[in-house]
Amino acid sequence: MxxxxxxxxxxxxxxxxxxxxxxxxxxxxxxxxxxxxxxxxxxxxxxxxxxxxxxxxxxxxxxxxxxxxxxxxxxxxxxxxxxxxxxxxxxxxxxxxxxxxxxxxxxxxxxxxxxxxxxxxxxTPLSRDLTEKVDDSGLRIEVIDAHDVQDRLLQDRVAVQRAMFANSTFTVERWRAMAAGPAYRRARCLVGYDGDGNAAATVTVWSAGEGRPGLIEPLGVHKDHRGRGFGRAITLAAAAALRELGSSTATVCTPSGNHGGVAAYVSAGFRQLPDATDFRRPTG
Ligand SMILES: CC(C)(COP(=O)(O)OP(=O)(O)OC[C@H]1O[C@@H](n2cnc3c(N)ncnc32)[C@H](O)[C@@H]1OP(=O)(O)O)[C@@H](O)C(=O)NCCC(=O)NCCS
Missing domain, CATH: 3.40.630.30 (Gcn5-related N-acetyltransferase (GNAT))
Incomplete structure (x- = not known):
């Protein structure tokens, strides 16, 4: 090692x-x-x-x-x-x-x-096959790749992240550090807007290259906009983006106790796979 x-x-x-x-x-x-x-x-x-x-x-x-x-x-x-x-x-x-x-x-x-x-x-691991075209999400989606970074979009990306996880420490600087790394060459951030132009949901999708499984990490909906279908919608948009990047499947893993997360993925056509557990060192 x-x-x-x-x-x-x-x-x-x-x-x-x-x-x-x-x-x-x-x-x-x-x-x-x-x-x-x-x-x-x-x-x-x-x-x-x-x-x-x-x-x-x-x-x-x-x-x-x-x-x-x-x-x-x-x-x-x-x-x-x-x-x-x-x-x-x-x-x-x-x-x-x-x-x-x-x-x-x-x-x-x-x-x-x-x-x-x-x-x-x-x-809980979840996976969705991307052979077939993915249904339209119904949201207006803006995409941020490393080469096309508009400040307003970036502010929205960060604001929604902070509003989806109460303990988030995400910032514009942290986004820039992420986007400067080698993995972001094959990644995108998406921001989903509701009919009034509010940034309601966001996701980052990561390709592992043509024909391989892509990963969703992280995904969420602004706390003020939940329960209106945006979780399902941003998940569909994430799957479509991974398909465009050449991924074979869209995959994600979320704590099994996150019932809302699991439900949102399943409602966007993901298959729930058997639970996976980490291994904890024996004590004593
Ligand atoms: C999980 C999350 C994305 C759901 O967003 P949302 O906009 O409320 O979800 P939707 O309104 O699109 O609902 C999608 C489905 O999930 C179900 N659902 C949503 N929240 C739920 C909850 N807390 N418990 C059980 N089911 C839930 C809905 O009933 C709906 O099911 P249906 O399609 O069978 O009717 C949102 O709560 C969130 O951002 N949580 C914090 C971040 C997170 O956990 N991300 C996912 C794991 S990385």
Whole structure:
């Protein structure tokens, strides 16, 4: 295991993108790295750990110091590799790492369970196939990509984010940090406006490249505009945007206790998949 370096960031994003496969579990995605880049590229790099084989990145982990969770992405070629799984587990011996998100990696998951790691909070993965055209959202949608940033749109993007999560610390500066990162090259922010021109909903969508699953992170509706179909509408718009970016499916994972979130995705045609739980380090 190595700590990432700043000049590795693009390579890590590309490696993580290459591990996404249609129909597979929703594991660490370039969008997760991209969203965390809003805290600054340096903070993201400091949070990243990489494993290499023959000079190629074959696994990556993103550490959240506050919660002690490391979110893992593993190359499909190592799914069944027991020796590699043992190396991963040994490398995660630091007790400050109290939980592991390992949604992929059969051998690693089996080893965690077999070593007494227990199920943590349940998350609900959801997925929508993008083969067919997505229904129109009915909202007026404005798109912000890295090359076309209008100040007014950006202010709306940030204002809705802050009004959808009470503890949000999102700012224009943080958006700019996110958009300057390598993952945002294949991402877009959407802002949805109601009939009176109010910015009511927003989402950021992240492609992992043509034919691979794209990720929604985050999505929400302004607290003053909920319960009027905007959650369903912005989800449809997100799916349509990912389809345009070439994604095979639109995927998302939300805490299973977020009943409104799950309901909004299902109402926009997402299939609810069985709960996924993180692994918590055994105590004692
Ligand atoms: C989740 C959220 C997007 C829903 O937005 P909304 O505009 O109220 O949703 P809609 O009015 O479009 O409702 C869509 C569906 O979800 C259901 N729903 C919405 N909120 C719900 C809740 N709290 N509990 C249960 N069902 C709920 C609606 O009944 C509707 O179902 P239907 O289509 O079967 O009638 C909004 O509450 C939000 O922004 N929450 C904070 C951010 C968040 O959790 N984002 C999603 C996870 S990343």
């Amino acid at each position: 190595q700590r990432a370096t700043p000049n590795q960031l693009s390579e890590i994003v590309d490696a993580v993108a290459g591990w996404q496969h249609t129909g597979g579990p929703v594991q660490l995605h370039p969008g997760d790295l991209g969203w965390n880049c809003s805290l600054g590229e340096q903070a993201l790099v400091e949070a990243l750990r990489v494993w290499t084989r023959d000079g190629r990145i074959v696994a990556a982990g993103m550490v959240d110091d506050d919660s002690g969770l490391i979110r893992m992405g593993i190359a499909p070629s190592l799914d069944d590799d027991a020796a590699f799984a043992a190396q991963l587990l040994a490398d995660l011996s630091d007790p400050a790492l109290s939980a592991v998100e390992a949604r992929f990696g059969k051998a690693f998951r089996e080893l965690l369970s077999g070593s007494g790691w227990v199920a943590d909070e349940p998350w």
